[in-house]
Amino acid sequence: MSTISQKRIDELVEICAQMRIDLIKQLHKIQTGHPGGSLSVCEILALLYLEIAKVDPKNPKLPERDRILLTKGHAAPMLYLALARAGFFPQEEFSTLRQINSRLQGHPDAKTTPGVEAPSGPMGLGLSAAVGMALALKLDKNPARVYAVMGDGELNEGTVWEACMSIAKFGIDNLTPIVDFNGVQLDGLTNEIMPMLDLGAKFSAFGFEVINCDGHNIADLYKAISTANSFGKPSVILAKTIKGKGVSFMEGKNAWHGAPIDDANFAIAMKELEGNANG
Amino acid sequence: MAKTIRDIYGETLVKYGTTDERIVVLDADVSNSTKSAIFAKAVPERFFNLGIAEANMAGIGAGLAAGGKIPFINTFAVFLTSLGLLAARTYGSYSNWNMKYVGAYGGLSNGFDGPTHHSIEDLAVFRTLPNFQVFVASDARQTAWLVKNAIDHHGPMYIRLTRNAIPDIYDDNATFKTGKGNIVRQGDDVTIIACGLMVKPALDAAETLATQGVSAQVVDMFCIKPLDKELILDCAKKTKLVVTVEEHSIIGGLGGAVAEVMATGGSGVPQVFIGLNDTHAETGTLNALFEKYGLTADDIVAKTLKGLGK
Numbered sequence: 001m002s003t004i005s006q007k008r009i010d011e012l013v014e015i016c017a018q019m020r021i022d023l024i025k026q027l028h029k030i031q032t033g034h035p036g037g038s039l040s041v042c043e044i045l046a047l048l049y050l051e052i053a054k055v056d057p058k059n060p061k062l063p064e065r066d067r068i069l070l071t072k073g074h075a076a077p078m079l080y081l082a083l084a085r086a087g088f089f090p091q092e093e094f095s096t097l098r099q100i101n102s103r104l105q106g107h108p109d110a111k112t113t114p115g116v117e118a119p120s121g122p123m124g125l126g127l128s129a130a131v132g133m134a135l136a137l138k139l140d141k142n143p144a145r146v147y148a149v150m151g152d153g154e155l156n157e158g159t160v161w162e163a164c165m166s167i168a169k170f171g172i173d174n175l176t177p178i179v180d181f182n183g184v185q186l187d188g189l190t191n192e193i194m195p196m197l198d199l200g201a202k203f204s205a206f207g208f209e210v211i212n213c214d215g216h217n218i219a220d221l222y223k224a225i226s227t228a229n230s231f232g233k234p235s236v237i238l239a240k241t242i243k244g245k246g247v248s249f250m251e252g253k254n255a256w257h258g259a260p261i262d263d264a265n266f267a268i269a270m271k272e273l274e275g276n277a278n279g
Numbered sequence: 280m281a282k283t284i285r286d287i288y289g290e291t292l293v294k295y296g297t298t299d300e301r302i303v304v305l306d307a308d309v310s311n312s313t314k315s316a317i318f319a320k321a322v323p324e325r326f327f328n329l330g331i332a333e334a335n336m337a338g339i340g341a342g343l344a345a346g347g348k349i350p351f352i353n354t355f356a357v358f359l360t361s362l363g364l365l366a367a368r369t370y371g372s373y374s375n376w377n378m379k380y381v382g383a384y385g386g387l388s389n390g391f392d393g394p395t396h397h398s399i400e401d402l403a404v405f406r407t408l409p410n411f412q413v414f415v416a417s418d419a420r421q422t423a424w425l426v427k428n429a430i431d432h433h434g435p436m437y438i439r440l441t442r443n444a445i446p447d448i449y450d451d452n453a454t455f456k457t458g459k460g461n462i463v464r465q466g467d468d469v470t471i472i473a474c475g476l477m478v479k480p481a482l483d484a485a486e487t488l489a490t491q492g493v494s495a496q497v498v499d500m501f502c503i504k505p506l507d508k509e510l511i512l513d514c515a516k517k518t519k520l521v522v523t524v525e526e527h528s529i530i531g532g533l534g535g536a537v538a539e540v541m542a543t544g545g546s547g548v549p550q551v552f553i554g555l556n557d558t559h560a561e562t563g564t565l566n567a568l569f570e571k572y573g574l575t576a577d578d579i580v581a582k583t584l585k586g587l588g589k
Binding site: 109110111117118119120121122124125126127128129130131132133134135136137139140159162163165166170 | 300303324325327329330332334335336337338339340341342343344345346347348350365366369370373374375
């Protein structure tokens with residue numbers, strides 16, 4: 001199993017703090033976009049793109065690349081920040097997010113944005129597409145891996161569980177689903193909107209090895225992904241996160257799933273985020 | 280007994296898919312009906328049965344397409360239009376991924392199973408999706424060409440098949456081209472544009488019309504999208520009336536597509552729409568359904584004469 005140095009962990013913590021600042025600045029400027037789910041998935045995407053996955057920004061379609069699918073497409077802003085940090089396009093381009101003629105569409109677009117593997121936004125089919133990619137890699141005897149970064153609200157969709165049955169049937173071990181387990185969806189708490197009861201037990205019953213971790217702790221998350229990658233059988237990571245992580249008034253609040261950030265809230269958010277970044 | 284269209288389809292998949300390793304075939308627990316089972320037997324390593332989970336099948340097909348494969352996604356047409364639609368729209372249409380949707384049991388061809396299993400809206404639905412091409416198999420030779428064409432052409436595609444055999448429309452010398460309708464009978468007074476199972480009754484109707492002094496031209500419009508606009512406008516110019524015949528709702532399918540061309544082309548020529556008149560059908564033999572819902576050669580004759588004011 002691969003390891004990560006404390007120095008690298010510290011660097012990634014600092015990068016995530018900066019990505020959160022970049023996110024809130026842009027979403028405040030454009031008065032649109034989804035802050036809550038972007039903030040919760042920050043460490044997962046940063047760790048995949050900047051440390052774990054084999055990707056080549058100079059050659060985004062390299063056959064041997066690992067495929068990362070953000071199936072919870074509404075967190076596109078954080079995906080773009082991670083792609084830009086990895087070097088797929090200039091960081092300045094993030095200022096065009098959600099504007100006309102931009103390569104950075106409201107939800108991920110595989111045609112126009114370098115590094116985006118699949119369109120997403122409509123929930124439920126991302127894991128199926130990831131299964132298809134994993135099967136294609138197996139047919140080609142290509143050792144690359146597929147990562148599906150999913151939302152927990154997304155698990156309401158029945159097709160996710162159809163995909164899970166397929167993963168078990170075909171013994172797909174070159175795909176790692178990572179659930180951004182923040183416990184909040186658009187209309188409220190996941191436990192209220194559509195209770196999932198024991199999510200780990202559900203995945204176990206579908207034939208998965210279940211790995212729980214802290215989705216905001218780089219070291220813990222790194223260990224979880226490395227473990228999943230070395231299992232040699234279907235596995236899933238339940239990365240416990242906080243929706244709106246890093247901005248106290250957004251944390252755990254469904255109201256900040258996709259709400260515009262006004263000037264007063266922006267000032268509070270920036271004070272907290274910049275305090276974290278400097279701390 | 281001639282081979283069924285679905286047998287021709289399954290055999291053609293094997294013909295090309297045995298050696299072309301890009302070809303993968305998916306089914307949702309109806310492979311013995313769609314005849315993708317013929318491929319499953321010949322090339323089991325590239326056949327994936329996803330069980331009764333059509334949406335997941337289509338999503339997995341999308342991922343295989345993204346991985347450079349050519350996925351043939353099989354189930355009854357009605358389930359592709361409904362449960363397969365999200366993947367068709369998001370991955371096939373929006374991202375132009377190379378997905379081949381093949382709808383078995385198009386139209387009313389699954390007559391006995393009833394309206395839940397009929398497909399009377401597939402052409403309309405898939406036609407609206409940018410990047411999708413839409414085809415309807417009109418006979419056995421054409422079905423074989425449709426499979427070959429789907430392999431050779433990169434891009435999302437919907438192909439409507441039918442359950443049983445269809446009388447041959449073409450011989451071995453026939454040629455087919457995307458975006459080009461085939462004139463299968465020449466005539467001067469009226470043009471009957473049909474597709475799929477309706478081409479034969481259209482030809483029979485033309486025969487009857489000839490005995491009544493009406494010269495009818497028949498077009499097999501097997502490619503619904505991209506549509507042969509030039510041919511449609513030529514027909515409108517040459518003949519006094521255009522009749523469209525389809526085993527589909529008259530809303531949005533072949534008739535709708537032809538009307539869009541006629542209207543924007545300024546032909547001024549009237550059109551008669553023959554198809555299901557904004558209704559579901561019912562259980563019955565295919566012939567009984569065609570009779571009750573007005574899709575026989577006699578219906579085409581009567582409606583054509585009426586359209587001509589005779």
